[in-house]
Amino acid sequence: MAAASEPHGTRYDAIVIGAGIQGSFAAYHLAERGKDTLLLEQFLLPHSRGSSHGQSRIIRSAYPQQHYARMMPESYRLWQRLEARAGTRLYRRTGLLVLGAPGEPEFERWRRAAARRRGPVEQLDAAARRRRFPGFRPRDGGAALWDGAAGLLHADRALRAVQELFRRSGGTLRDGEKVLGIEPGALLAVSTSAGRYRAPRLVIAAGAWSSQLLAPLGLRLPLQPLRVHVCYWKEKVPGSCGLDRPFPCFLALGLPRAPHGIYGLPACEYPGLVKVCYHHGSPVDPDQRDRPAPGDRRPDVALLRRFVGCCLPGLEPEPALLETCLYTNTPDGDFILDRHPKHSNIVIGAGFSGHGFKLAPVVGKLLCELSLGEEPSYSTAPFSISRFPGALRAAL
């Protein structure tokens, strides 16, 4: 209820900054819990300047870290619920092939995790991999894991769906409104390019821009925005690598010249073009993402050319299309989901390190629970700010 002295529409139960997939899910959970919630986005929607745009993201159960693997069953259920409530198809089952070499440390980590969970992930030796997936020709002796329930999420459609359901639950979404300042307090104030709002709780889910909002609050998190190239490669035989073909999503691990791994998805956004990308990028100011890098060097594209040329014989080994996107990486690749160490009514969701989309329904739930002062449904210890002692010192 707005106080008598406050203009109408400026007082909320909760404010969320950032209408990417994480902020949108946090806002949706808050609204579903009956909180009058304001979701603020700096750009007019839809936009392609953050990390959540595009048509496809991989969803998988296979995860070497138990803390993510444990969240995946609920994440699948929440995606299904969103599909049902929005009446739109968001998930396509394709399966996921995890390619690696026996004995290679990263691949062994995945293999051990799959064996420990005795879940839906199957181990394939080199012969089985060759027989079942002849379109993939990794190094000699290469083995694989097969996650048969994995697939692809239609990202743009998912973002629209969750924002629509947020509105239907009574939430207010204001786009084209950049947050310029945050005044902490029991009833905190958020100033934007168009107004000033107050609420007893705030969630910051500002993607690559998070540090800009957190620095004035005394928090310096080691968040590194990266420009990543999204490359599309043409199929040699039209229709051979589409969503309705036996061409799965894949991850290639432990490649000597591509230490962060390479991933790919069947043709989806553009007919006949398969997305194959390096899972890393180069440091960038998020507002300068599309400005060419100095010298316009693209070492990632060069290594992708070599990979496609040798391992994916069904594709032309020259990218047909190149787009850019942003990752926001933490040093250990784990998310940050925590309360501000000094202002406990400010909750932060950041550092999704190029793998946060599939988990967004659960991340949003955790951000909502933290913000309501509840015990989170999963341990948030792996996502705590205290693992970065420098950030804490700056804040206290």
Ligand SMILES: Cc1cc2nc3c(=O)[nH]c(=O)nc-3n(C[C@H](O)[C@H](O)[C@H](O)COP(=O)(O)OP(=O)(O)OC[C@H]3O[C@@H](n4cnc5c(N)ncnc54)[C@H](O)[C@@H]3O)c2cc1C
């Ligand atoms: C090319 C690519 C491929 C990926 N593939 C996968 C995959 O296969 N599987 C997977 O699980 N994940 C994947 N990811 C990762 C996943 O997409 C991201 O983790 C996720 O989208 C991050 O969402 P976000 O909400 O944190 O960030 P964003 O989507 O960037 O949202 C943050 C929002 O905050 C807004 N904002 C910032 N500052 C302000 C301000 N001051 N005022 C108002 N609004 C503000 C921004 O404009 C932005 O819209 C991929 C990412 C990329 C880029």
